[in-house]
Amino acid sequence: MSARVVVVGGGPGGYESALVAAQLGAEVAVVDRDGLGGAAVLTDCVPSKTLISTADFMSRFFAAKGLGVQLAGSPEPGEIARADLPTVNERVKSLARAQSDDVASGLERHGVRILRGTGRLDGPQRVVADLLDGGQETLDADVVLLATGARPRELDTAQPDGERILTWQQLYDLPDLPEHVVVVGSGVTGAELAHAYLGLGSAVTLVSSRDRVLPGEDADAAQVIEDVFRRRGMTVLNRSRAASVTRTGDGVVVELTDGRRVEGSHAVMAVGSVPNTAGIGLEESGVALTPSGHVQVDGVSRTSARGVYAAGDCTGVLPLASVAAMQGRIAMFHSLGDAVQPLNLRAVAANIFTDPEIATVGWSGPALEQAGIAAETVMLPLATNARAKMQNVHDGFVKLFARAGTGIVMGGVVVAPRASELVFSIALAVQTKLTVDQVAASFTVYPSMSGSIAEAARQLHTRAF
Incomplete structure (x- = not known):
């Protein structure tokens, strides 16, 4: 039976x-x-990443000038592309x-x-x-x-109404692109949605209760994302905890615990589950x-x-x-x-769909240190990668962690466009316990972003294992 x-x-x-x-x-x-x-x-995943894909596609128009491309009939930067939110949703x-x-x-x-x-x-x-x-x-x-x-998760002092105060599950019936989105919470969900609406053309304020956005992620990677957010016009409020969110007719007011007020057209609550x-x-x-x-x-x-x-x-x-x-x-x-x-949680590959993306797998630097595992680290900026230069990519890096003495790949971080695709090679190395020499001996295409992973492995070989 x-x-x-x-x-x-x-x-x-x-x-x-x-x-x-x-x-x-x-x-x-x-x-x-x-x-x-x-x-x-x-x-959750499919809708939010579809929204992000639309925002990322729009960003190509704004990046065209840096590649020597002039778009006809667009005299003003804001007229290059617009998101028709009902169609997008x-x-x-x-x-x-x-x-x-x-x-x-x-x-x-x-x-x-x-x-x-x-x-x-x-x-x-x-x-x-x-x-x-x-x-x-x-x-x-x-x-x-x-x-x-x-x-x-819903806060007693910030009850979602599905119109102006929203959870991440209530975003896809908005009739118009929000004028100013206040995102409460700077973890993965908050950072991704802040990136999405910024890319679609909304003004965005990100309220973070911690010292930086993405507090649970690699510190170098989180700093890259926060710098990019600010450079693109997002207002990031660090060490700022929301006390309440209230609706004001055609807008919202976010009261912070230090008495400051942030006004916007919509608030997105990303405070856990x-x-x-x-x-x-x-x-x-x-x-x-x-x-x-x-x-x-x-x-x-x-x-x-x-x-x-x-x-x-x-x-x-x-x-x-x-x-x-x-x-x-x-x-x-x-x-x-x-x-x-x-x-095996130490072999899990994860990705944050900001621009650039953050992909991680295996042990992190702090986890290795806390566990008392001696490891060597190499971090290579993408600014030196030939393919990155061709694509006008300035932000991002590849970081590898290898166990001292054996050179076994323990983990890695990739901050790059399509990092979710690039991290798979590091995930294979972590899962199968490859050494940096084995990774370095594998051919990569030239020019390619993945070449930086092999280069990081080669540099780790120069360390005295």
């Missing part, structure tokens, strides 16, 4: 686990409320819907049953699905995978939660309840779609008896 697998939630952790379970011969059902792909596809939502449909079609091709509704546990190996059509179905399972995701774990029978079924409400999991995605696994943002492990998907796959490999290795 085939194993019965029930997945609660259709985001990356859910649909990837369902695909693996189906491929391993299980009988699989997915209970999903909002649409396959979850927030990552419908309201319709494209964003259309792409999200198409991606969601593709995910659903992929599951159906593999024989996965999809139930539209909300799932809750009724014991560790039983899921009750409250269906959107008003019905209810009870699903007994050998394995349950929780992938319920998270939602934007809250796991969707309340009220679905988890603790009653023996699933332990952390004080923050996240599901506790081990390296193979097991919870404290027999036969129950969890993946994605509801676990609080690392809020990345790629990590959620890997957690889901690992859960199914483990629960269905296939070969599996625990989740």
